[in-house]
Each structure stands twice: as structure tokens, then as C-alpha cells.
């Protein structure tokens with residue numbers, strides 16, 4: 001049975017585990033609808049989170065699912081210490097590009113709010129490489145910022161200019177769906193949600209056996 005996603009209770013726990021100073025990590029569930037796709041991660045599976053940041057999503061999987069193994073990669077210095085307080089089979093690797101990703105394949109691959117940070121000329125290949133990491137029958141979850149409504153897309157560009165100091169580039173969801181389907185996946189869900197001025201869109205797909 002799915003555990004309940006009690007947002008306020010979870011944010012309180014994240015604030016305690018990540019530490020008050022990590023506001024941009026523990027406050028993520030306020031603006032990112034993790035609850036909409038976290039329960040698509042089946043129990044007892046290995047999970048590879050690309051662009052994991054400090055590991056908020058991995059933490060949520062650790063407490064709300066029953067993962068076999070968690071692996072996060074990102075370009076930042078982190079150690080996923082907060083995740084390790086609730087689950088010990090977790091690994092982190094600091095990377096520069098997808099060439100540094102581990103050789104292993106995983107049952108679930110997640111890419112949450114990362115694609116728009118990737119150079120436009122590398123985005124398609126980045127998606128294909130993520131897809132290559134998935135075992136037969138495995139699950140792909142890609143969540144990114146929606147380009148509609150335009151006001152929200154603009155506000156998110158502003159957000160990333162201020163906080164990530166980067167002029168981001170959105171990747172077309174149509175292209176994303178095409179790449180996923182061309183590579184032997186069945187799309188199970190495409191959905192969207194607006195929270196405040198953040199417009200989210202995600203795709204969940206299953207790889208053929």
C-alpha cells in the first residue's frame with residue numbers, strides 16, 4: 001500500500017535532516033510536486049537519480065518506498081549525508097558530463113528539473129544516455145518545467161537566472177516523448193501541475209521487457 005504524502009510533515013522532517021540552512025533542498029516539496037510521480041517508483045528496485053542535488057528525491061524514495069539501492073549523480077559537491085541517515089544503500093558520484101555516469105544499469109531512472117540546465121545541443125543525447133541506463137521492464141521518470149503558460153515559463157527562467165545564475169533552455173516535450181517512444185518505451189503518463197508560478201510537466205514511461 002502507498003504511504004501517504006503528508007507534505008507539511010515531510011517538509012518538517014526534511015528541514016530536520018537536511019538542516020535549516022539547506023532551504024533550497026528541504027523546501028523543494030512546496031514548489032515541486034514530487035508526490036505526483038514518487039509513487040510510480042516500484043518497491044525493491046534500484047534507482048538512479050540524475051542531477052540529484054542534495055538528494056531530496058532520493059530521501060523521499062528512501063522513506064516512502066522500499067528501494068533496493070539508490071545512486072545519485074550531480075555536478076555539485078555533496079555527499080547525500082541526509083539520505084544516508086534514513087537509508088544506507090546509497091551512493092553519490094560527482095560528475096562533469098554523462099560520460100562520468102556509472103556503468104551500471106538501473107530499474108528506475110529519474111531526471112527531475114535537470115533537463116533545462118543541460119546545454120541545448122546536448123539535451124537529446126542526455127535523454128538518450130539516461131534511457132540507456134534502464135534495465136528491461138524499468139521505469140523512466142522525467143520531470144521538467146513546462147513552457148506553458150508563458151508567464152510561468154518566464155518566472156522560472158528568472159528563478160534560474162537569480163538562483164542558478166544560468167540562462168536555461170527548455171527542451172521540447174514533444175521531442176522528449178518521441179525519443180522515449182523511439183527507444184522502446186511505452187509512455188504511461190504525461191501530466192502537468194502549476195504550483196504558485198511554477199508550471200511542471202512530467203512523463204513516466206516503461207521500457208519493454
Ligand SMILES: C[S@@+](CC[C@H](N)C(=O)[O-])C[C@H]1O[C@@H](n2cnc3c(N)ncnc32)[C@H](O)[C@@H]1O
Pocket residue numbers: 028032050051052053054056057073074075076096097111112113114117118
Ligand atoms: C533544480 S535542481 C534539481 C535537483 C533535484 N533533482 C531535485 O529535484 O531536488 C537541478 C540540478 O541539476 C544539476 N545539474 C546541472 N547540470 C547537470 C549535469 N550536466 N549533470 C547532472 N546534473 C546537473 C544541478 O547541479 C542541480 O542540482
